[in-house]
Amino acid sequence: MLKTLxxxxxxxxxxxxxxxxxxxxxxxxxxxxxxxxFTSLADAYNxxxxxxxxxxxxxxxxxxxxYATAIAGGQAPDALSLDLIYxxxxxxxxxxxxxxxxxxxxPYYSALAPAHVTLGSYDGRNYGLPLxxxxxxxxxxxxxxxxxxxxxxxxxxxxxxxxxxxxxxRALGGDNYGFYFSGGACGGCMIFTFAPTVWGSxxxxxxxxxKTATLDTPQMRASVNYYRTMxxxxxxxxxxxxxxxxxxMSFTNGRIGQQSIGAFGMGSLxxxxxxxxxxxxxxxxxxxxxASFAGGDNIVVTKGTPRLDxxxxxxEYSYSxxxxxxxxxxxxxxxxxxxADQTLEGLDPRIQVAVDAISVAKTPYTLxxxxxxxSANSPWAMFTNAAMFGDDVDAAFANAQAEMQxxxxxxx
Amino acid sequence: MTxxxxxxxxxxxxxxxxTRRRQWQGVLYVAPAMALVTVFFVVPVLFTVWMSFHxxxxxxxxSWIGLGNYVRMASDSRFMSALSFTAYYTVVTTIAIFALAFxxxxxxxxxxxxxxxxxxxxxxxxxxxxxxxxxLWVWLANVDSGLFSPILRxxxxxGRAANLLASFDSAFAVIIVMVVWKIVGFTMIxxxxxxxxxxxxxxxxxxxxxxxxxxxxxxxxxxLMRRTLALALILSVTGSVLAFDQFYIxxxxxxxNRMISVVYxxxxxxxxxxxxxxxxxxxxxxxxxxxxxxxxxxxLLRVGDER
Numbered sequence: 103m104l105k106t107l108x109x110x111x112x113x114x115x116x117x118x119x120x121x122x123x124x125x126x127x128x129x130x131x132x133x134x135x136x137x138x139x140f141t142s143l144a145d146a147y148n149x150x151x152x153x154x155x156x157x158x159x160x161x162x163x164x165x166x167x168x169y170a171t172a173i174a175g176g177q178a179p180d181a182l183s184l185d186l187i188y189x190x191x192x193x194x195x196x197x198x199x200x201x202x203x204x205x206x207x208x209p210y211y212s213a214l215a216p217a218h219v220t221l222g223s224y225d226g227r228n229y230g231l232p233l234x235x236x237x238x239x240x241x242x243x244x245x246x247x248x249x250x251x252x253x254x255x256x257x258x259x260x261x262x263x264x265x266x267x268x269x270x271x272r273a274l275g276g277d278n279y280g281f282y283f284s285g286g287a288c289g290g291c292m293i294f295t296f297a298p299t300v301w302g303s304x305x306x307x308x309x310x311x312x313k314t315a316t317l318d319t320p321q322m323r324a325s326v327n328y329y330r331t332m333x334x335x336x337x338x339x340x341x342x343x344x345x346x347x348x349x350x351m352s353f354t355n356g357r358i359g360q361q362s363i364g365a366f367g368m369g370s371l372x373x374x375x376x377x378x379x380x381x382x383x384x385x386x387x388x389x390x391x392x393a394s395f396a397g398g399d400n401i402v403v404t405k406g407t408p409r410l411d412x413x414x415x416x417x418e419y420s421y422s423x424x425x426x427x428x429x430x431x432x433x434x435x436x437x438x439x440x441x442a443d444q445t446l447e448g449l450d451p452r453i454q455v456a457v458d459a460i461s462v463a464k465t466p467y468t469l470x471x472x473x474x475x476x477s478a479n480s481p482w483a484m485f486t487n488a489a490m491f492g493d494d495v496d497a498a499f500a501n502a503q504a505e506m507q508x509x510x511x512x513x514x
Numbered sequence: 515m516t517x518x519x520x521x522x523x524x525x526x527x528x529x530x531x532x533t534r535r536r537q538w539q540g541v542l543y544v545a546p547a548m549a550l551v552t553v554f555f556v557v558p559v560l561f562t563v564w565m566s567f568h569x570x571x572x573x574x575x576x577s578w579i580g581l582g583n584y585v586r587m588a589s590d591s592r593f594m595s596a597l598s599f600t601a602y603y604t605v606v607t608t609i610a611i612f613a614l615a616f617x618x619x620x621x622x623x624x625x626x627x628x629x630x631x632x633x634x635x636x637x638x639x640x641x642x643x644x645x646x647x648x649x650l651w652v653w654l655a656n657v658d659s660g661l662f663s664p665i666l667r668x669x670x671x672x673g674r675a676a677n678l679l680a681s682f683d684s685a686f687a688v689i690i691v692m693v694v695w696k697i698v699g700f701t702m703i704x705x706x707x708x709x710x711x712x713x714x715x716x717x718x719x720x721x722x723x724x725x726x727x728x729x730x731x732x733x734x735x736x737x738l739m740r741r742t743l744a745l746a747l748i749l750s751v752t753g754s755v756l757a758f759d760q761f762y763i764x765x766x767x768x769x770x771n772r773m774i775s776v777v778y779x780x781x782x783x784x785x786x787x788x789x790x791x792x793x794x795x796x797x798x799x800x801x802x803x804x805x806x807x808x809x810x811x812x813x814l815l816r817v818g819d820e821r
Binding site: 167192245287339342344457477484492 | 677786
């Protein structure tokens with residue numbers, strides 16, 4: 103009995119190994135809400151490679167806990183496109199494959215997007231490599247600007263101007279609104295689009311060492327005030343108050359005058375919504391300056407996956423000129439800087455604004471990012487909703503400040 | 515005096531053997547159920563207790579911290595607000611369900627035309643999953659593409675489009691209505707079985723004695739339904755204390771985290787903050803609360819007294 107069992111298991115193993123040499127299916131996860139860059143890349147890869155990628159889209163707010171539970175339960179995918187800020191926590195927990203030797207042997211290793219490489223490293227080893235890069239930018243609808251009697255080619259430079267423009271667009275009536283943001287407790291959306299209004303003016307929500315919450319600054323008060331004003335004046339659709347990120351790209355409906363979006367969103371606007379004529383510029387700070395959030399995903403490999411070589415083949419494909427082009431066409435900025443000019447050549451010129459944003463962009467780094475910022479019930483998510491729609495702004499500041507500090511202090 | 519005891523003793527021994535054999539048979543019969551309960555309830559609970567004494571991250575090595583998690587719980591203000599919200603929800607939803615289920619049960623108890631159709635219609639929402647009905651109601655309450663908001667606007671109740679899920683009171687009301695719609699049929703069926711178990715001659719006798727309709731309900735129906743009521747009440751209270759799906763799906767715990775139930779908080783601690791140990795301790799606390807609540811309810815309804 104036992105012999106039969108062992109025999110059949112080893113036979114199955116042999117068959118599997120042989121099958122592996124012939125063709126493999128890589129299970130990969132990607133979060134929702136990052137546009138079509140990764141899915142298009144996977145489709146292109148599947149079309150001209152023997153190995154195939156099976157992609158599973160996971161809701162962006164749940165990706166971290168789903169991946170962690172999948173690891174704990176032995177059901178993790180071979181690789182995934184992981185929001186780069188989470189790479190250190192998973193690497194620290196010893197759950198990711200060490201890619202150092204292979205990665206540093208790539209001829210273009212030194213030309214890979216440096217911020218991603220830094221966040222993908224832990225203890226001097228590479229656990230995550232750049233896959234998707236995007237920055238946040240401010241977009242306006244040129245058609246609505248024209249209708250409202252504004253100069254469609256002139257980018258707004260301050261929030262006073264943005265509010266004034268929003269009022270004119272709202273005055274068009276109907277379902278036309280001046281501004282939009284996902285204000286229903288979407289921490290990820292708000293750190294991406296709203297925090298730059300504070301960063302641009304020189305403030306931040308955490309101290310440099312990440313040990314102190316510094317929410318209550320004059321800059322943040324000013325930023326909140328602009329958003330509140332627009333809500334109070336009915337310049338923002340009522341649905342914004344409960345949008346937990348599902349409708350982040352409301353700008354695509356053509357009835358939103360202005361919104362801060364990301365490069366991925368630009369990609370889908372250009373490809374899928376050619377009717378929406380839009381301009382982009384850097385996000386103004388509430389008290390002067392400009393800023394952006396540099397985000398995106400690293401590709402990480404689950405420790406112990408039997409399909410490591412196939413995953414490596416896919417990563418190399420993503421760095422090939424062809425792969426880079428597909429990514430860029432869908433709004434993901436070049437991860438290989440040595441061929442960036444070649445990659446961007448002939449693409450929509452607006453993508454260049456997102457590339458320029460990299461120089462003023464910030465990527466907050468903390469192991470507590472999910473707890474503090476990104477999860478649906480984080481203090482940051484609660485704060486952005488309470489401060490912009492609630493009755494008591496001071497209480498919103500005080501509560502969020504206290505809760506952020508308590509999460510930092512209680513961290514294991 | 516010296517009557518031979520041989521025969522009765524042999525009889526007793528035989529009888530004992532038979533009883534013992536029957537007892538073993540009984541054990542055999544309940545063994546599958548016992549095994550299921552052990553594997554899927556006792557062992558997990560014991561393991562949860564074990565985990566609750568550790569700092570147990572979702573990824574990485576657990577470390578023993580004794581009663582640390584329980585000490586932390588005592589001063590955890592977010593846990594306290596989750597408890598008070600859950601209590602509020604339980605009270606409101608239980609009252610709402612019973613206030614509707616009892617009249618419905620009385621209504622469908624009597625043999626009237628189309629009673630089968632009524633019973634089916636009232637029971638239909640029960641077979642819809644809670645997550646599914648939550649999603650359905652999120653859509654109904656959606657400010658742009660939903661049903662309620664445009665209707666309210668059409669009749670001039672609200673001026674501009676009203677986002678029902680944006681403020682605590684209206685979102686809470688939507689959730690209560692959804693839960694009542696979903697659960698009331700189930701409670702109705704339980705109460706119906708209780709009503710039907712009351713012998714009709716008792717009611718008749720009361721009627722002959724001149725008891726009014728209210729008196730018959732108060733002094734006959736209600737007391738005879740004590741056990742059924744206890745069952746329905748315990749099921750309803752337990753279900754409400756364990757509520758999670760509707761808050762997670764319909765409001766993501768908002769607005770401003772004011773709808774985080776205890777189970778939601780346990781979920782967040784365990785799988786968002788990755789602190790499984792603390793989540794386990796919270797679960798054990800919740801289990802203790804539920805046991806206490808059930809004992810109190812059984813006491814209040816004096817179930818078991820008649821034995």
